[in-house]
Amino acid sequence: MGSAGNERLAGLAGARILITGGLGLIGSVLAERLVDVGCDVLLVDSLNENFGGNLFNIARFRDRVSVNISDIRDKHGLRFLLRGCDLIFNLAGQTSHMDSMTAPFEDLEINCLAQLSLLEVCREVNPGVRIVYASTRQVYGRPQCLPVDESHSLQPVDVNGINKIAGESYHTLYHDVYGLRTTVLRLTNTYGPHMRIKDARQIFLGIWLRRAIEGRPFEVWGGQQKRDFTYVDDAADAFIAAALSPETIGKALNVGGSEVVCLSELAQMLVDANGGGSYEQKEFPVERKKIDIGDYYTNDSAFRGLTGWKPRVDLRSGLLKSVQFYREHFARYV
Amino acid sequence: MGSAGNERLAGLAGARILITGGLGLIGSVLAERLVDVGCDVLLVDSLNENFGGNLFNIARFRDRVSVNISDIRDKHGLRFLLRGCDLIFNLAGQTSHMDSMTAPFEDLEINCLAQLSLLEVCREVNPGVRIVYASTRQVYGRPQCLPVDESHSLQPVDVNGINKIAGESYHTLYHDVYGLRTTVLRLTNTYGPHMRIKDARQIFLGIWLRRAIEGRPFEVWGGQQKRDFTYVDDAADAFIAAALSPETIGKALNVGGSEVVCLSELAQMLVDANGGGSYEQKEFPVERKKIDIGDYYTNDSAFRGLTGWKPRVDLRSGLLKSVQFYREHFARYV
Numbered sequence: 001m002g003s004a005g006n007e008r009l010a011g012l013a014g015a016r017i018l019i020t021g022g023l024g025l026i027g028s029v030l031a032e033r034l035v036d037v038g039c040d041v042l043l044v045d046s047l048n049e050n051f052g053g054n055l056f057n058i059a060r061f062r063d064r065v066s067v068n069i070s071d072i073r074d075k076h077g078l079r080f081l082l083r084g085c086d087l088i089f090n091l092a093g094q095t096s097h098m099d100s101m102t103a104p105f106e107d108l109e110i111n112c113l114a115q116l117s118l119l120e121v122c123r124e125v126n127p128g129v130r131i132v133y134a135s136t137r138q139v140y141g142r143p144q145c146l147p148v149d150e151s152h153s154l155q156p157v158d159v160n161g162i163n164k165i166a167g168e169s170y171h172t173l174y175h176d177v178y179g180l181r182t183t184v185l186r187l188t189n190t191y192g193p194h195m196r197i198k199d200a201r202q203i204f205l206g207i208w209l210r211r212a213i214e215g216r217p218f219e220v221w222g223g224q225q226k227r228d229f230t231y232v233d234d235a236a237d238a239f240i241a242a243a244l245s246p247e248t249i250g251k252a253l254n255v256g257g258s259e260v261v262c263l264s265e266l267a268q269m270l271v272d273a274n275g276g277g278s279y280e281q282k283e284f285p286v287e288r289k290k291i292d293i294g295d296y297y298t299n300d301s302a303f304r305g306l307t308g309w310k311p312r313v314d315l316r317s318g319l320l321k322s323v324q325f326y327r328e329h330f331a332r333y334v
Numbered sequence: 335m336g337s338a339g340n341e342r343l344a345g346l347a348g349a350r351i352l353i354t355g356g357l358g359l360i361g362s363v364l365a366e367r368l369v370d371v372g373c374d375v376l377l378v379d380s381l382n383e384n385f386g387g388n389l390f391n392i393a394r395f396r397d398r399v400s401v402n403i404s405d406i407r408d409k410h411g412l413r414f415l416l417r418g419c420d421l422i423f424n425l426a427g428q429t430s431h432m433d434s435m436t437a438p439f440e441d442l443e444i445n446c447l448a449q450l451s452l453l454e455v456c457r458e459v460n461p462g463v464r465i466v467y468a469s470t471r472q473v474y475g476r477p478q479c480l481p482v483d484e485s486h487s488l489q490p491v492d493v494n495g496i497n498k499i500a501g502e503s504y505h506t507l508y509h510d511v512y513g514l515r516t517t518v519l520r521l522t523n524t525y526g527p528h529m530r531i532k533d534a535r536q537i538f539l540g541i542w543l544r545r546a547i548e549g550r551p552f553e554v555w556g557g558q559q560k561r562d563f564t565y566v567d568d569a570a571d572a573f574i575a576a577a578l579s580p581e582t583i584g585k586a587l588n589v590g591g592s593e594v595v596c597l598s599e600l601a602q603m604l605v606d607a608n609g610g611g612s613y614e615q616k617e618f619p620v621e622r623k624k625i626d627i628g629d630y631y632t633n634d635s636a637f638r639g640l641t642g643w644k645p646r647v648d649l650r651s652g653l654l655k656s657v658q659f660y661r662e663h664f665a666r667y668v
Contacts, residue, residue: 113447170496176624
């Protein structure tokens with residue numbers, strides 16, 4: 001965002017902002033940014049134990065936000081909560097690729113049905129609201145060419161990818177047909193303080209980091225796959241930049257990372273950030289291999305061009321901040 | 335199919351075949367074809383009054399098929415019904431574009447949730463079954479170039495198109511990941527005896543034909559839009575050809591029509607087939623215009639190449655057969 005971005009952000013003072021998935025990785029960082037400039041922020045989160053929500057994520061500013069613990073599948077609750085807000089950061093979702101295969105109906109309920117509910121309710125009780133929705137690189141499936149831009153075909157390799165396509169398509173459709181002011185951001189791997197580290201459900205880097213801090217070796221499946229990574233502060237900035245840029249309305253836009261590395265490089269960077277540790281490179285488990293996407297990294301020039309956003313935290317710094325955070329607050333996350 | 339096709343069809347004698355949406359336009363024509371060569375055919379249909387099912391469609395061979403009136407949203411029923419069948423023609427769906435906008439959750443339940451249920455149940459109780467699924471040109475949205483082949487981007491313009499993408503993607507995914515032998519056919523406008531003529535829910539040609547037979551003018555919205563049309567016998571042949579061609583497994587393939595006409599030409603052809611009548615060209619109603627796709631016609635050379643299928647009934651003949659059928663059986667369909 002830069003200083004110009006901060007001035008624009010200040011223009012949101014007093015705005016009533018709802019964040020679904022507000023106790024999660026991006027939601028909680030976004031929330032603090034917004035309350036700091038005087039927004040009236042309501043966080044809606046299910047605290048589903050398999051997802052990314054954690055009340056500790058908002059401990060520092062708990063007295064300055066409203067929190068409503070509820071599932072976005074609760075349509076009646078949504079109708080009350082969505083009324084009167086100016087801006088929705090719609091971040092709630094089932095994000096685990098493996099869980100989408102073992103529990104496909106839950107993924108469908110959250111990533112399709114609840115999204116359609118949210119939009120129908122907005123259309124009915126709050127048609128003027130601005131919405132920024134968190135989608136995922138997973139909609140593209142295995143890249144046919146790199147880096148991947150928005151013209152790449154959508155050929156998802158798991159139930160999560162299929163359902164997220166539906167979820168983002170509803171958002172775009174409700175703009176095109178009903179004039180709802182929606183923007184879709186397709187995120188790549190987002191990491192940093194506040195991520196889930198109990199397991200690999202939110203991001204594999206979570207469990208890597210946990211093991212490294214515990215002094216245990218972590219597993220790297222494959223190792224040569226290339227990926228890009230967005231530090232959570234940059235991801236939060238991207239959502240704010242999208243909300244403040246009317247040019248993004250009606251569009252689905254990629255948001256990428258600061259740099260591209262292969263996973264074995266990333267593993268070594270994490271060991272360095274941790275000041276020690278080790279990892280084992282392993283073959284992909286059979287059931288993971290079937291839904292693996294190979295190399296992926298993002299072309300997000302469209303989003304950068306429309307908003308002026310760019311990532312500001314490089315991977316080494318981001319990993320160091322993450323290690324420091326989890327060393328200090330480990331017990332809150334495991 | 336030709337005579338070679340008929341010989342191959344005879345190879346299905348004794349096969350246990352389930353048709354979802356089996357009392358509808360394509361399902362019922364397919365069913366008669368299959369019982370005629372000695373298949374053991376079970377038709378599953380909800381007889382939802384807004385959809386295409388009609389018991390009269392199978393009156394001629396009612397004693398040679400089994401019929402189970404149930405909704406594919408009934409997962410427990412599906413588990414019993416799907417067990418032991420060799421081949422599923424999965425045709426049940428919500429097909430109305432307008433209804434998908436006014437009742438989006440019903441469209442989602444039928445075109446997403448129930449499809450995922452069906453595939454999960456197959457994976458569990460009948461993983462060796464062969465499945466051919468009816469998808470739609472609606473997944474493409476407004477054509478960027480014509481004719482539309484399978485490499486065209488998927489940019490649906492209504493909830494139905496979004497949900498059908500999910501429905502067909504689940505089929506392809508369950509092939510890729512679990513080895514289910516699925517084929518997806520993307521149909522264009524299918525018409526002929528057994529179509530719904532009460533209203534335009536299944537195809538606008540239905541209500542045109544009804545009005546023409548009643549001696550009332552029918553409405554043509556726009557008129558210059560180009561479309562292709564598949565006669566129902568050809569569509570049924572396409573499903574059989576797909577089922578008999580292992581080369582189609584794992585693919586999503588277009589199935590097109592015999593020729594391309596604009597809607598005002600079609601209207602005149604219908605008047606000719608009917609031996610009289612009239613129509614009024616009108617502006618698109620506002621809420622239809624938003625989800626209209628403009629010109630659409632199909633490139634189905636991939637499907638033709640893999641199966642040898644081609645349409646055999648031209649539009650004039652198909653319209654004439656349709657008029658004759660509905661003159662004789664009008665009361666059964668209105």
